Amino acid sequence: MQKIFLYNTLTRKKEELKPITEGKIGMYSCGPTVYSSPHIGNMEAYIIWDILVRVLEYIGYDVKQVINITDVGHLVADSDDGEDKMEKGSRMSGMSAWDLAKKYEAEFVDNFKMLNIKLPWKMPRVTDNMSEQIELLKKIEANGFTYKISDGIYFDTQKFPGYGDFAHLNLDKIKDGISSDMNPEKKNQTDFALWKFSPSASSGQARRQMEWDSPWGVGFPGWHLECTAISTKFLGNPFDIHTGGEDHIAIHHTNEIAQGYGAFGKQTANVWIHNAFITFAGAKISKSTGGLYTVNELKDMGFDPLAYRFMILGAHYKNGLSFSIDSLKVAQTSLNKLNSFVAEIEKEGIIDEKYKAEFIEKIADELAMPEAMAIVWKLTKDEKISDADKKATLLDFDKVLGLNLGTVIKEEIPEEIIKLAQERTEAKEAKDWVRADILRDKIKTLGYLVEDFKNDCKIRKLVLS
Known part of the structure; x- marks a missing residue:
């Protein structure tokens, strides 16, 4: 079989892909948080990973790709504090968090269809895999990597000697830069939540819509826990390829690797691949920069x-x-x-x-x-x-x-435009070039373009500015 070379973020080298099982590839791609409509910056990554799947299949591999659906636990600013994006989206939309998740998951799938992205082998929801996350946390706890504070169960990053290696983090510099808004109960700046407790009835805070019983109390999983639990459930441990955006390197994937070490004592993925951002006006596409x-x-x-x-x-x-x-x-x-x-x-x-x-x-x-x-x-x-x-x-x-080449999509062209195009053709045949140009310009003002070919012309709708 053709050799494939990929850049592995783990080693910072281009390496030959060596599957765990000959002829087969297990691939996990971090999925969307379904609290709002996906934008083109979100969809860039899924086009890229679809291309990777297609390349692997084209060369002859049997590929099983898993993309999770994050429908709980992802807090604003990707942090351990603040509001859950699903709960916030629910409050702002007036929909329940559960209905909100269904709406935007369906939108995400529709985007796949429009962009001709193959649906993955599995697309599991976080809320459908709660028992697996609780079991993973039990393993991490049993191995001595956790501690409890007032708002949840946290991973003690000091217990993992290689915590900063994946992202080449300067942990001493991070310690020196501890800010006043850090949770004072945390042992280390880099420690992260594995399980967050729901607000108590006496706290004065609104009750969460999405919460589960656990050995540690009622609450919900930390954002990072889901990916380790879901990837290893469906693809085994270890699996071949883990993909994501470059913004995942320093925190999300670093914490996934820590969880794998805490639960299993090893890496859960052999190759980690990251895509760069799509930018608009020189900055990452976002609400503040536009695009x-x-x-x-x-x-x-x-x-x-x-x-x-x-x-x-x-x-x-x-x-x-x-x-x-x-x-x-x-x-x-x-x-x-x-x-x-x-x-x-x-x-x-x-x-x-x-x-x-x-x-x-x-x-x-x-x-x-x-x-x-x-x-x-x-x-x-x-x-x-x-x-x-x-x-x-x-x-x-x-x-x-994946461009669907050779597929001709017939647009419904208004009768008025067809009539004007025919008049233009007649003017050209009569060599009345002035009238032909006037008709072409009129068609253009109505939002259509006439393209001339050797023995014919085609009409297509203009792209709006």
């Missing part, structure tokens, strides 16, 4: 959601990319061009093995998708390859790209 478009909003502006996927393919996952509406317009134009190229070839020939070998060489080398896309465009222009063989090869590549 928080949803996929549905892009659709409403006239974009094909797959134009965003195409855009992601143009950058290396470790480098991230800068998002703008103008750059998405370029991606849409390029996608349309490639899709039309494939769709207009009537016959399908055989896959060109030379191009396929080049393509595999790139995708197997740290998911070098920009280089793989360069091979795609090179193939379209190669006059030595027949159109039929080009189509067969591009459709084969699309098993990785």
Whole structure:
């Protein structure tokens, strides 16, 4: 089988992927917290990990991917204090936390469909795996890594000698920088909650909607606990690949590794891979910097959601990319061009093995998708390859790209626009170029574009600015 090389955050090296079980890959990807609509910055990671799954399958691996659904326990600012994002979302929306979770989980799945992301083998909810989290915490406690304070059960990071190794943390500097807002009951600045207690009836705080009985009291799991419990439940211990965003390295994944050590005395994943952020105006996409478009909003502006996927393919996952509406317009134009190229070839020939070998060489080398896309465009222009063989090869590549190449989506064009386009065609045939230009501009003001081809023209809806 083709060798695959991936950059492992754990070792800070590019390494050959060596599966635990020959021909099989177990892969865990940190999932969404379902308290609001997912934006394009959230979806970037899932497109990247979908590409990784497709690459592995293309090369011949049987892949089992697990993506969790965080529907409880993720506190604001990713900290151990403050309000649960689900409870806050419930308060702001007027919906119950349970209904809120169902709504945005469904939205998340819809985003997968629009972006042609394959649904994972398993997509377990945190709330459906509470007993596994409690059992994991029992193991960590039995091994002497926990302590209890007034608001919950915490992991004592000082008990894990390698706590800062994964993220290359300077623990001495962190100790020196202890802030006044740190919980004074915590033993160490880096200690984190494994189980949080619900507010007591006498506290004056509202009762939580999501809480469970446990050996330590009524409450809910800390955010980090879920991923260790769910990944090892479904994929075994250890498993092959753990993925996530680069923002997970310093805290979330560092704490996952600590939990694995506390419960099992070892790493739970062999390879850790992280994607860089998508940025807007030079900063990570966020509520403060802007760029928080949803996929549905892009659709409403006239974009094909797959134009965003195409855009992601143009950058290396470790480098991230800068998002703008103008750059998405370029991606849409390029996608349309490639899709039309494939769709207009009537016959399908055989896959060109030379191009396929080049393509595999790139995708197997740290998911070098920009280089793989360069091979795609090179193939379209190669006059030595027949159109039929080009189509067969591009459709084969699309098993990785996931662009649904060759699929022609017929838009409902208003009768008024069709009539104006026909009048323009008649004007061109009569060589009345002035009238043809006037009609073209009128069609454009109505939100449509006429594209001329050798023996025909096509009408498509314009992308809104």
